[in-house]
Amino acid sequence: MPDKRGQLPAPDVSYNSRCALLVGIVTGGAMAHHTGIDLAVALPHPPIFIEGIGSAADHTEAKASLDAFVRAAEKVVAADPEVLVIATPHGNTYGDCFNISPGRGAKGDWRSFGRDPVRYEASFDEAFAGALRQAAELAGIPCIESVEPVLDHGVMVPLHFLIAAGLQLGRCKLVRISISFLDEAAHYKLGCCVQQVAAASGRTAVFVASGDLSHRLKHDGPYGYASEGPAFDKAVAEAFAAGDFARFFSFEKGFRDKAAECGLNSFLVMAGVFDGYDVRAQLYSYEGPWGVGYGIASFNRAEPNEARRFA
Ligand SMILES: [Zn+2]
Numbered sequence: 001m002p003d004k005r006g007q008l009p010a011p012d013v014s015y016n017s018r019c020a021l022l023v024g025i026v027t028g029g030a031m032a033h034h035t036g037i038d039l040a041v042a043l044p045h046p047p048i049f050i051e052g053i054g055s056a057a058d059h060t061e062a063k064a065s066l067d068a069f070v071r072a073a074e075k076v077v078a079a080d081p082e083v084l085v086i087a088t089p090h091g092n093t094y095g096d097c098f099n100i101s102p103g104r105g106a107k108g109d110w111r112s113f114g115r116d117p118v119r120y121e122a123s124f125d126e127a128f129a130g131a132l133r134q135a136a137e138l139a140g141i142p143c144i145e146s147v148e149p150v151l152d153h154g155v156m157v158p159l160h161f162l163i164a165a166g167l168q169l170g171r172c173k174l175v176r177i178s179i180s181f182l183d184e185a186a187h188y189k190l191g192c193c194v195q196q197v198a199a200a201s202g203r204t205a206v207f208v209a210s211g212d213l214s215h216r217l218k219h220d221g222p223y224g225y226a227s228e229g230p231a232f233d234k235a236v237a238e239a240f241a242a243g244d245f246a247r248f249f250s251f252e253k254g255f256r257d258k259a260a261e262c263g264l265n266s267f268l269v270m271a272g273v274f275d276g277y278d279v280r281a282q283l284y285s286y287e288g289p290w291g292v293g294y295g296i297a298s299f300n301r302a303e304p305n306e307a308r309r310f311a
Contacts (some may be wrong), residue, residue, distance in 0.1 A: 003222045004046065004047040004048040004053055004054065004113055005046050005048050005221070005222055005290040005291070005292050006044070006045070006046045006212040006215060006222065006262065006290075006292035006294075007090070007153075007222075007262075008215060008223070008260060008262055035199055036195045036196075036198040036199035036205070036301075037085070037194070037195055037198045037205050037206065037207050037273050037274075037301070038079070038300060038301045039075070039076065039079050039206050039207070039298065039299070039300055039301070040206065040207035040208070040209060040270045040273055040274070040298070040299045041072045041075070041076055041206070041207075041208055041209070041296075041297065041298045041299070042209045042211065042240060042263070042266075042267060042270065042295060042296065042297045042298075042299075043069065043072060043157070043158045043161075043208060043209070043210055043211075043296060044065070044157070044210075044211065044212045044213070044263070044293075044294035044295065044296065045088075045090070045153055045154045045155075045156075045157035045158060045210050045211070045212060046157065046212065046292065046294065047110065047113045047153050047156075047157060048062075048290070049062065049065065049066060049069065049157060049160075049161075050110060050113075050115065050118070050157065050160055052110075052115045052118070053110060053113050053114065053115050061289045061290075062287065062289050062294070064285045064287050065285050065287055065294045065296060067284075067285070068284030068285035068296040069161045069296055070161065070164075070165065071284055072161075072284055072296050072297075072298055073158075073161040073162045073164065073165035073167075074165045074166075075298055076162055076165070076167070076206050076208070077162065077165045077166045077167050079204065079206050080204060081167075081172050081204050081205055081206040082171070082172060082173065082203040082204045082205065083125050083128055083172065083173055083174075083175060083198070083201070083203050083204070083205040083206075084162075084167075084172055084173070084174050084175070084205070084206055084208060085128075085174075085175040085177065085194055085198070085205055085206070085207045085208070086154075086155055086158065086174060086175070086176055086177065086207075086208040086210055087177045087178075087179055087207075087208070087209050087210060087211075087265070087266040087269045087270070088152055088154030088155050088176060088177070088178055088179070088210045088266065089154055089178075089179050089210070089211060089262050089263060089265060089266060090152040090153055090154035090155075090178075090210075091146075091148055091152045091154065091155070091176060091178035092146040092148050092178055093178050093179060093180065093181070094144065094146070094178075094180055094181070095180065095181045095182075096142060096180065096181070096182065097142035097143055097144050097180055097182070098136065098141065098142070098143045098144070098177060098178065098179070098180045098182070098186075098190055099143070099144055099145070099146040099148075099177070099178035099180075100129050100132055100133050100136075100143050100144075100145065100175065100176070100177050100178075101124060101129065101145070101146070101147075101148055101175075101176040101177075101178070102124075102126070102129065102145035102146075102147060103124060103126070103147060103149070104123060104124060104126065105121065105122050105123040105124050105174070106121075106122055106124070106148060106149050106150060106151045106176070107119060107120065107121045107122075107149065107150065107151060108120045108122075108150055108151030108152070108153075108155070108156045108159075110156070113153075118160075120151055120156055120159050120160070120163070120169070121169065122151060122155075122159065122169050122173075122174040123169065123170070123173045123174065124173060124174055124175065124176065125173035125174065125175050127201075128173070128175050128197060128198075128201055128203075128205075129175050131197045131200070131201070132175065132177075132193055132194060132197045133145070135193040135196055135197050136190055136193045139189055139190075139192070139193055141182075141186055141189055141190050141193065142182075146178070148176075151176075154210040154211075155174075155176060155210065157210070158208050158210055177190070177194075177269065179265035179266055179269070180265070184248065184249050184265075184268050184311065185311040187265050187268035187269045187272065188268050188269070188271055188272035188275070188310055188311040189272060189311060190269050190272060191207075191268070191269040191270060191271060191272020191273040191274075191275065192272045192273070192275045193272075194207065194269065194272070194273050195272070195273045195274070195275065198273075207269075207270055207273050209263065209266040209267050209269065209270035210263070210266055211262050211263015211264065211265075211266040211267060212261075212262040212263055212292050212293065212294060213232065213233045213236055213237075213261055213262070213263060213286075213288070213292070213293030213294065213295055214228070214229035214230070214232045214233050214259045214260055214261050214288070214292070214293045215229070215260040215261070215262065215291065215292050215293075216228065216229035216258070216259060216260045216291070217229045217230055217233065217288040217291045217292065217293055218288070218290070218291035219291075220291060221288075221290060221291015221292060222290075222291060222292065223260045223291070224291075225291075226258050226259065226260070228255055228258040228259040229258075229259050229260065229293070231255075231259070232251065232255070232256070232259035232261055232293075233259075233286070233288060233293040233295070235247055235250070235251070236248075236261075236263075236264070236267070236293075236295060237283060237286040237293075237295050239267075240281060240283045240286070240295050240297035241281060241283035241297070242281060243278070243279040243280070243281030243299060245267075245271035245274070245279075245308070245310055246310055248264060248267050248268050248271055248310075249268075249310060249311070251264070270299070271310060272310075272311070274299065274301055274308070275308070275309055275310070275311075276304055276305065276306060276308060276309050277301050277302060277303065277304055277305060277308060278301075278302040278303050278304075278305045278308060279299040279300060279301060279302055280299070280300040280302050281297060281298070281299050282297060282298050282299075283295070283296075283297045284296040284297060284298070
């Protein structure tokens with residue numbers, strides 16, 4: 001059974017073809033009356049947060065995170081999104097390109113975590129996904145369409161709380177982005193493309209950066225202890241609180257590996273969504289009760305700021 005406290009991203013699956021597939025779907029119709037994504041949230045994805053997987057005692061221990069999750073989810077639902085763009089580290093992940101899920105949708109459940117019968121059924125926004133692939137290609141960012149009919153827990157845990165807060169999956173469609181093992185700048189630039197497509201779509205979109213923090217906070221945690229773990233989490237929690245996205249670029253690769261972090265690439269995509277803008281940041285909670293760090297924060301787009309172009 002997978003570790004319910006959190007897992008690291010799947011190993012790099014090499015993909016040698018440089019994204020031969022390019023779908024020429026563009027968002028149709030008149031130019032935007034909306035101006036793109038105004039709200040993003042950073043959310044962790046431990047299945048143990050789900051009732052029936054985690055115990056009541058677990059949920060008492062992680063009360064700060066669970067309360068924060070509810071608040072963040074309510075904020076997303078209050079924005080009434082028609083499109084939820086979610087970056088996950090736990091889908092089909094490739095070394096040299098992003099995977100933007102194709103198809104009409106995907107389903108998921110918690111059977112592999114011993115819980116039945118909660119099921120989720122999400123429809124994908126195929127037009128948005130197609131336009132995003134096209135925008136990414138134009139920006140020199142390779143993407144593929146890896147068919148994946150099953151939702152990963154990086155999507156399902158945020159969805160679970162969003163649905164509980166009132167999100168209607170029939171009305172709100174999903175765009176699922178699996179992060180890659182490309183560099184920080186590539187992730188950031190994909191976020192810039194997300195913002196462009198959202199602005200052109202004329203639809204209300206919210207971005208969800210799904211990611212746990214370090215997995216090496218405690219000796220009895222799933223991956224043991226390393227001093228880089230708490231150091232990484234402190235830096236990210238501070239970056240969340242201040243909206244200081246430059247911090248996301250400040251880690252050496254070796255440091256990230258030693259910290260056994262999960263979510264930084266998702267956070268980098270989120271940073272790109274707000275390229276050239278100040279943000280109003282709110283850190284709802286940070287804690288790591290079981291050796292894995294969980295940070296929950298929201299970011300509202302504020303005024304343009306040319307100094308905030310990080311890649
Ligand atoms: Zn993870």
